[in-house]
Each structure stands twice: as structure tokens, then as C-alpha cells.
Amino acid sequence: MKNYLPFFKKLATKTRSFIGFPKGESKIMRFCRLLWWIIGVGLVSIVLFFSAIAFNWFGFFGEIPSLKALENPKTPLPSVVYTADSMEVARYYSQNKTPLKYEDIDSMTILALLATEDARFANHSGIDAEATVGVILALLKGDNRGGSTISQQLAKNLFKTRSEESKGKLGNAGILSTVVAKAKEWITAVRLERSYTKNEILTMYLNEVTFGNNAFGLHAAAKKYFSTSPDSLEIHQSALLIGLLKAPSTYNPLRNPERAINRRNTVLNQMRKYKYLTRHLLDSLKKLPLDLTVFYEVAETGNSTYYKNHVTQKLKNWCEQNGYDLYADGLEIYLTIDSKIQTHAEEAVAKQMPILQKKFHEQWKGLVPWTDSNKKPLEDYIENAVAKTDYYKFLVEKYGKQSDSIQILLEKPKKMTVFSWENENHRKDTTISTIDSIKYYKQIMRAGMVSLDPYSGHIKAWVGGLDFEYFKFDQVRQAKRQPGSTFKMFVYATAIDSLDMSPCDTILDTNPIIRYEENGEQKIWTPHNADWTNTNRNMTLRHAMGRSINTVTAKLTEKVGWTTVAHYAKKMGITSPLAEVPSIGLGSSDVSLFEMAGAYSTIMNGGMWQEPQILWQVKDKHGKTLHYFHGESRRALSKESAWLMSYMLKGSTQEPHGTSLGLWSYGVLGHGNDVGGKTGTSSNFADGWYMGVTRDLVTGVWVGGEDRAIRFRTSDVGEGSKTALPIFGLYMQSLYADKTSGIRKAPFLEPSVEIKRRYYCPTPTYERYPEKDSTEVQEIVE
Structure with a gap:
């Protein structure tokens, strides 16, 4: 030790020399000089420390929010989807927030917040010196308590100052990293106070914090918690809500009601402490129960969910192309759906389907x-259906495929x-086994419906099924089924547009024999009418289409060429694969309701195919329009051909x-109102279709089983005119009756070009024939 004495004496001499202690100076003066020197060094060190943090020297401390970030804080906001008439139908969010304005917040909520979290909020500039000193003294006594101001808490929550992304090289340096984070919050809090008013800070804070659940x-x-507004x-x-901010899980009123009440009463006591409540009011409030009215938000509800997948995919693509985050940027998204029209469509389906279900049983x-x-x-139809269920796969994994336990559990009622x-x-509560429940659901008839504005392509109603909770498969866009006679429209459109034929041209109603080649094999097709009879008379094209005569359609298909029919169908919006065979005009290829509605709209839109659209526009969180959606369009028919086809479609209601x-029984015909349409029924009555057109809307309806094995037995119940047409009739009936729907009875638009071909050729009334629309045909292959 003696060897080190010279060294320490020398060090003390140099220190006195550096500080500047004059020789002979008293000890008191030396102490004062040393104290001022320490204070000066401390202040300089503090300035340097905060400067280092503010400017992130050498990347040691991590980034701090810039002034630009402070002025435009990035807080995740849900994107909200509305109908065209501003009814909310869906949300996309990582955090489901709805921003409030200061005037939307009750004043007592503000006072509860101030009394509990920051009583001197109005008097400080982001840092409460008194509270900070109190925290330090409490820590020295071993009492760990908070002292952050509301501005500091906002800085922490809004800019995630303690997240991994905000940490620098000293991010994991123990207590030093905590000190750095706290300093960053102080700096950010002061900057917030300079950038915003006190009311704006309070509003931002209450919009940002989490209340649990x-x-x-x-x-x-x-x-x-209360099913009410702020x-x-x-x-x-x-x-209660302000009390949750301290520890949302600890004071969760759903799990810990007693703790929640105690915490609520603590907040009330704080409000009394600062004279925001009278003693009498305090006592009465503390006696109240929690008074919860819990709202459980279901992510996917209602028939809007049927089109949500389609909407989501289109929105994701648009956001990716334009640099927006669908789940955090607070976009306002407007659909083309009209809530009133949508409601009428859903009600029409719900009114007719129970009747059809009863007839099916x-x-x-x-x-x-x-x-x-x-x-x-x-055979094995139900067994195969059971094998596809998740429950069956779970049982196989647990017990093995050959286990008797599987069958026992599948047959056990629950x-x-x-x-x-x-x-x-x-909804119906029942006791039923898994196997019997599958049998039960297999027998429930399904339906789909879509309705759109033919001129803009805007979809006004989309009913993808009976109830999304139980039937998640979308019958509008996902499902593809044989369209039956509704596909005949393409044959007549092809003839009128490509061969300049007219509605008054005639074809003999007799059974044709059509020879053709398919996949290198020579075949013969002999179609017949649905009722197995023929008039043996020449029929105008309009009359034949209006009565859905198979033989005339088959002959016309042979005349124009089935390949040409497929070409026109694709021009008019059919994207599904089409078999180019003679029976194409009778609907032998599977298509979707979505495609068919778009194709029929081509006729009403003057021959222009307009891609059906469900997205209308996107706005940012400030309400500024970012984009209007416009689908593809192309000319598919001449204007004259399109008008002649609209006249042809009216034939089914006039011939x-x-x-x-x-449709006469629904009161939608007559009184100057034009309605056109086409029924369709696939073989064995597995699918019933109706495509209806009016001045304002083109609507497609489909009715059928879950798959083609489920069908009606006879034509008097199973044809499209008995299954799908009534839904269209109920739909238009209710729309016309609703004066707020915007849909009125009206004639079709007058032609915009000169109609050079003859089209007015009324058909005499012959003896009555059965009104059939089935495309069930006889096929003979040689």
C-alpha cells in the first residue's frame, strides 16, 4: 500500500490544479468550488446525454420520433367497409379502433382520467417535476410507483418507445436501457406538448390505450363493456374504464369483478379528492354494481360475409399495388351494394325457400x-360425406381407421x-347424431341470388346462401352449375348478331338429328322438347325463346355453329370452360351465377359487356377519395342486336x-312496366335458374341441392319457373312496393340506333301446350 501513496498524492495534486483550488484557500471555499464544479459537470453531462439520445449518436440509443412523425403519428386504424348508402358491413383491423373527437368524450371521463393518471396535466409541459421527484423518493424507500404523465404514456403507447425496433446498441444494457427509454419518452412528451393542444393530447391518449378484451x-x-357510446x-x-388502464388483465371486470369494483371505487375516490364529486354522490356511486352490458362482436356475420372473400382479395391487391395497409390505414371502403336492395333480396329468398323445402320433403x-x-x-353417399368431415378425420387420427369406436361416436346423439x-x-336446438345431422343438412335446398345495375356493372345485392353460419359455400361466385335453358340466350344473340337474323325469322319445331365429332368420336344427338311433343309448325325466334323450345334452339345452334356460340358467350362475360358441342345452347357446361348476370347485363347495356363490380371507391382516413373502381368493358354485340335481344327477352312474358x-301473379307485369327473363332447368331437376331483366336491374337466381345428387323429382315442382322465378317475382314485387328503394316500374330504354330488321310479329294463340322449361334431352350415341 505504501508503494501507491506517491501515486495518489500526485493524482490529488493534479485534480486540485484542474479544478483550480488556490493555495491557502479555506476548506469551505474549496467545498463550494467543488460543489459548483460537480453541478456544472452534471448539467453538461445531462445535456450531452439527452442530445445523444435525441440525435441517436453512433446508433447507441435507437431512433426517436421525428417532428414529421409527431405531426402524423402512425396509429393502426381499422379499415371500414360500407354499402353504397353508408351502412357498415365489415371491418379489417389488427386493432379494432374507432377514432374519437374531443367533443365525443363525456367530461366526467376526462375528469376521471386526470384525477387518476395526471392531476397536474394542465400545468406541466410533458414532464411533471413534482411527480418525478416523488417517484425517486419512493424508489429510495422501496416503493415502486408510476409517475409518468399522460403525455409520457401517450409517447410510450403511440410510438412504442420500448419496442425492439426502437432500441439501439444499448437496448439490452439492463437498467441503462430503461433509463434511455424513459429519457426518450420525456423528450417525445415535451415535443408532443409543443405540437398539440392539451385537448388533442387527451383525445389521442384515449384513442390509443387498451382497455383489455x-x-x-x-x-x-x-x-x-356497456354497449354504448363514449x-x-x-x-x-x-x-371503471379509467381504472382498467393501470392493469387491464388484473382488473378485468369479466374475470375479476371484485377487483374491478375496488379499482373503480379508487378512481371515484380520486375524483372526490380533487373535488370533481360531492361526498353524497361519491357514496351513492360506490354502492352501484358493475352494470356491464357486454357486447360480443362476431368477426363474420350476416350474408355480407358471402361476398367478403371476393372483396378482401380485391382490396388486398389494390392496397399492395398502391402502398396501403388494409388492416392499419383506416381506409373508408364503399361497396356498390345497396342495403335496401340487399334486404329485399334476402327477404325474397327467405320467404320462398321454406315453401320449396316443404315440397322437397x-x-x-x-x-x-x-x-x-x-x-x-x-350407395355410400352419406358414408363418403362423413369421411370428408373434420370430425371424422379427428376420430381416425385418434382411434385408427378400423376402430369400432368411430362408428359408435358418429351414431351417438348429442x-x-x-x-x-x-x-x-x-335456429333449432335438438339432439342428433353426427351421421343424422349430415343426412339432415344434405336435404336442405340451397339458393343464390345476385342483382346488378346493367349500365355500370355495380352489384346491388349478393345473396350467397341461406345463412353463412351454417352454409359457407358462396352460390353466387364459387358455385358452378349447369344453367339449363338460361344459356339459350347466347344462341339467339349469336344468330341475331353474327347472321343478322331477326326475332321474326322462323324455324320448324321438329326433332333434329345432329351429327358431330367429339374427341375424335363420331356422335349423333337427337334432342327433344321438355314435354316430348312438337307443334310441327314454324316458330319465330322470339316465340321459340319465350317458350324455351329445345328443338328450335338445337337447330339454331347447328346453323350458327356451337363454336361460335361459345365465342359469343365468352365475349359477353362467361369465363368458365365451355364444351363446344351441339348441346352448348341447352346449358351443358357449368357456369356461375356471377358470370350469367354479367352476360345478361350486356343486352341491357346496349351490347357492351361491363365487368360486374362490387367495389365502388376507397377513401383515406381523412375522407379524401383515393380511387374509384372501374371494371373492364368491351363491345360484345352491336347496339341493334342488343336492343333486339332485349325485345326477345320480353317474349317470355308476352308470347x-x-x-x-x-310473374303476373306477383304484380310486376303490365302498367307500362317491361320485364324480360329466361327460365332454366338442368337434367333431372337438379338446378333451377331464373335470369330476370328490368329497366334498372339484371338479376340471377339459382335454386338446387348441395350437389347434383339432391334434386326434385318432378317438373311441376323442380323447374326453374317453379323454384327460381318465384324468388325473382317476390324480389321485384317488394322493390316496386318500397318507394325508398329507387327502383320504379318503367319500359325498357328506346333504341339508340335505327332498327332496320323486322321484329314485331305477334304469335297467334294456338291450342294450349304445357309450359315447360326443362332441358332434359335424349342423347343417342352411335
Whole structure:
């Protein structure tokens, strides 16, 4: 030790020399000089420390929010989807927030926040010196308590100052990293105070904080716990919500009601402390129960979910191309859907389907309702359906494929809520086995419906099924089924446009024999009419189409060429693969309701195919329009041909024995109102279609089973004129009756060009024939 004494003496001498202690100076003066020197060095060190953090020297401390970031803070906001008439139908979010304005917040909520979190908020500039000193003294005593101001908490929450992305090289340096994070919050808080008013800071804070149970922001919290809005909160409700901010999980009122009440009462006591409440009011509020009215938000509800997948994919593509985050940028997205028209469409389906379901059960009573094309019961149909279920796969994984336990569990009855038309909410509690539940659902008839503005392509209604909770497959766009006679329209459009034929041209109604080659094999096709009879008379094209005569359509297909029919169908919007065979005009290829509605719109739109659109426009979070959506368009028919085809479509409601005459019973025909349409039925009555056109709307309806094995037994129930047409009739009937729907009875538009071809050739009324629309035909292959 003696060896080091000279060194320490020398060091002390140099220190006195550096500080500047004069020789002979008193000890008191030396102490004062040393104290001032320490204070000076400390202040310089503090300035250097905060400067180093503010400018992130050498990347040690991590980035701090810039002034630009402070002025435009990036907080994740949900993108909200609205109908064209501003009804909310969906949200995309990582955090489901709804931004509030200061005037939307009840004043007692503000006072509860100030009393509990930052009583001197109005008097400081981001840092509460008194509270900071109090925290330091408390820490020295071993008492760990918070002292952050609301501005500091906002800085922490809004800019994630303690996240991994905000840390620098010293991010994991223990207590030093905590000190650095705290310093960054102080700096950010001061900058926030300079950039925003006190009211704006309070509003931002209440929009940003979490209240637990996925309630982000005050708006979501008020809705979650009390099913109300922030400006309607009672004092005790505000106190509960503010109390949650300290520890949302600890004071969760759903799991820990007693703790939640105690914490609420603590907030109320704080409000009394700062004279925001009277003693009498405090006592009465503390006696109140939690008074929760919990709102459980379901992510996917209602029939809007049927088109949500289609909307989501289109939005994701647009956001990716334009640099937006669908789940965080707070976009306002407007669809073309009209909520009133959508409601009428859903109600029409819901009104007709129970009637059809009853008829289905009556027809198959005591019989096996799943059959092959020869109407014979399908073996192993239910067994194959069971094998596709997730429950069966789970049992196989657990017990092995050959285990008897699987069959026992599949046949074991259990409580279940099933879809049913018996109740208004379409729910029925029952006890049923897994196998029997599959049999039950297989027999439920399905339906789909889409309606659009033919001139803009805007989809006004989209009913993808009966109930998304139970039937998730979308019958509008996902499903592809044989369209039956609705596909005949393409044959007549091809003839009128490519061969300049007219509605008055005639073809003999006799059974044709058509020879053709398919896949290198020579074949013969001999189609017949649905009722197996012929008039043996020449029929005008309009009359033949109006009555859905198979023989005339087959002959016309041979005349124009089935390849040409396929070409026109694609020009008019059909994108599904089409078999170029003689039966193409009778709907032998599967297509979607979505495609067919777009194709029929081509006729009403003067021959221009307009891609059906469900997205209308996107706005940013400030309401500025970012983009209007416009689909593809192309000319598919001449204007004259399109007008002649619209006249042809009216034939089913005007020609003798037209297949759409059933619409008279719904009051939608006559009185100067034009309605056109085409019925369709696939073989064995597996699919019923109706394509209806009016001045304002083109609508497609499909009715059928889950698959082609489920069908009606006879034409008097199973044809499109008996299944799908009534839904269209109910739909238009209710739309016309609703004076707020914007849909009025009106004639079709007058032609915009000179019509040079003859088209007015009324058909005399012959003896009555059965009105059939089935495309069931006889095929003979040689």
C-alpha cells in the first residue's frame, strides 16, 4: 500500500490544479468550488446525454420520433367497409379502433382520467417535476410507483418507445436501457406538448390505450363493456374504464369483478379528492354494481360475409399495388351494394325457400333423396360425406381407421343447434347424431341470388346462401352449375348478331338429328322438347325463346355453329370452360351465377359487356377519395342486336305460353312496366335458374341441392319457373312496393340506333301446350 501513496498524492495534486483550488484557500471555499464544479459537470453531462439520445449518436440509443412523425403519428386504424348508402358491413383491423373527437368524450371521463393518471396535466409541459421527484423518493424507500404523465404514456403507447425496433446498441444494457427509454419518452412528451393542444393530447391518449378484451380505444371499450357510446357513459362506468388502464388483465371486470369494483371505487375516490364529486354522490356511486352490458362482436356475420372473400382479395391487391395497409390505414371502403336492395333480396329468398323445402320433403317422403342420373339411390353417399368431415378425420387420427369406436361416436346423439326454417331466427336446438345431422343438412335446398345495375356493372345485392353460419359455400361466385335453358340466350344473340337474323325469322319445331365429332368420336344427338311433343309448325325466334323450345334452339345452334356460340358467350362475360358441342345452347357446361348476370347485363347495356363490380371507391382516413373502381368493358354485340335481344327477352312474358308468365301473379307485369327473363332447368331437376331483366336491374337466381345428387323429382315442382322465378317475382314485387328503394316500374330504354330488321310479329294463340322449361334431352350415341 505504501508503494501507491506517491501515486495518489500526485493524482490529488493534479485534480486540485484542474479544478483550480488556490493555495491557502479555506476548506469551505474549496467545498463550494467543488460543489459548483460537480453541478456544472452534471448539467453538461445531462445535456450531452439527452442530445445523444435525441440525435441517436453512433446508433447507441435507437431512433426517436421525428417532428414529421409527431405531426402524423402512425396509429393502426381499422379499415371500414360500407354499402353504397353508408351502412357498415365489415371491418379489417389488427386493432379494432374507432377514432374519437374531443367533443365525443363525456367530461366526467376526462375528469376521471386526470384525477387518476395526471392531476397536474394542465400545468406541466410533458414532464411533471413534482411527480418525478416523488417517484425517486419512493424508489429510495422501496416503493415502486408510476409517475409518468399522460403525455409520457401517450409517447410510450403511440410510438412504442420500448419496442425492439426502437432500441439501439444499448437496448439490452439492463437498467441503462430503461433509463434511455424513459429519457426518450420525456423528450417525445415535451415535443408532443409543443405540437398539440392539451385537448388533442387527451383525445389521442384515449384513442390509443387498451382497455383489455381486445377493446382498443375508448370507443371500443364503451361498446364492449356497456354497449354504448363514449358520450353516453355514466360516471361509474367512466370510472371503471379509467381504472382498467393501470392493469387491464388484473382488473378485468369479466374475470375479476371484485377487483374491478375496488379499482373503480379508487378512481371515484380520486375524483372526490380533487373535488370533481360531492361526498353524497361519491357514496351513492360506490354502492352501484358493475352494470356491464357486454357486447360480443362476431368477426363474420350476416350474408355480407358471402361476398367478403371476393372483396378482401380485391382490396388486398389494390392496397399492395398502391402502398396501403388494409388492416392499419383506416381506409373508408364503399361497396356498390345497396342495403335496401340487399334486404329485399334476402327477404325474397327467405320467404320462398321454406315453401320449396316443404315440397322437397313431401316429394321424397319415405324415399332416399340422393340419387344418380338414372334416379337410383346412391350407395355410400352419406358414408363418403362423413369421411370428408373434420370430425371424422379427428376420430381416425385418434382411434385408427378400423376402430369400432368411430362408428359408435358418429351414431351417438348429442345436443346441437341446427339451421331450420321452423323459427324466425332459423335456429333449432335438438339432439342428433353426427351421421343424422349430415343426412339432415344434405336435404336442405340451397339458393343464390345476385342483382346488378346493367349500365355500370355495380352489384346491388349478393345473396350467397341461406345463412353463412351454417352454409359457407358462396352460390353466387364459387358455385358452378349447369344453367339449363338460361344459356339459350347466347344462341339467339349469336344468330341475331353474327347472321343478322331477326326475332321474326322462323324455324320448324321438329326433332333434329345432329351429327358431330367429339374427341375424335363420331356422335349423333337427337334432342327433344321438355314435354316430348312438337307443334310441327314454324316458330319465330322470339316465340321459340319465350317458350324455351329445345328443338328450335338445337337447330339454331347447328346453323350458327356451337363454336361460335361459345365465342359469343365468352365475349359477353362467361369465363368458365365451355364444351363446344351441339348441346352448348341447352346449358351443358357449368357456369356461375356471377358470370350469367354479367352476360345478361350486356343486352341491357346496349351490347357492351361491363365487368360486374362490387367495389365502388376507397377513401383515406381523412375522407379524401383515393380511387374509384372501374371494371373492364368491351363491345360484345352491336347496339341493334342488343336492343333486339332485349325485345326477345320480353317474349317470355308476352308470347303465348311464355315461361315467365308466372310473374303476373306477383304484380310486376303490365302498367307500362317491361320485364324480360329466361327460365332454366338442368337434367333431372337438379338446378333451377331464373335470369330476370328490368329497366334498372339484371338479376340471377339459382335454386338446387348441395350437389347434383339432391334434386326434385318432378317438373311441376323442380323447374326453374317453379323454384327460381318465384324468388325473382317476390324480389321485384317488394322493390316496386318500397318507394325508398329507387327502383320504379318503367319500359325498357328506346333504341339508340335505327332498327332496320323486322321484329314485331305477334304469335297467334294456338291450342294450349304445357309450359315447360326443362332441358332434359335424349342423347343417342352411335
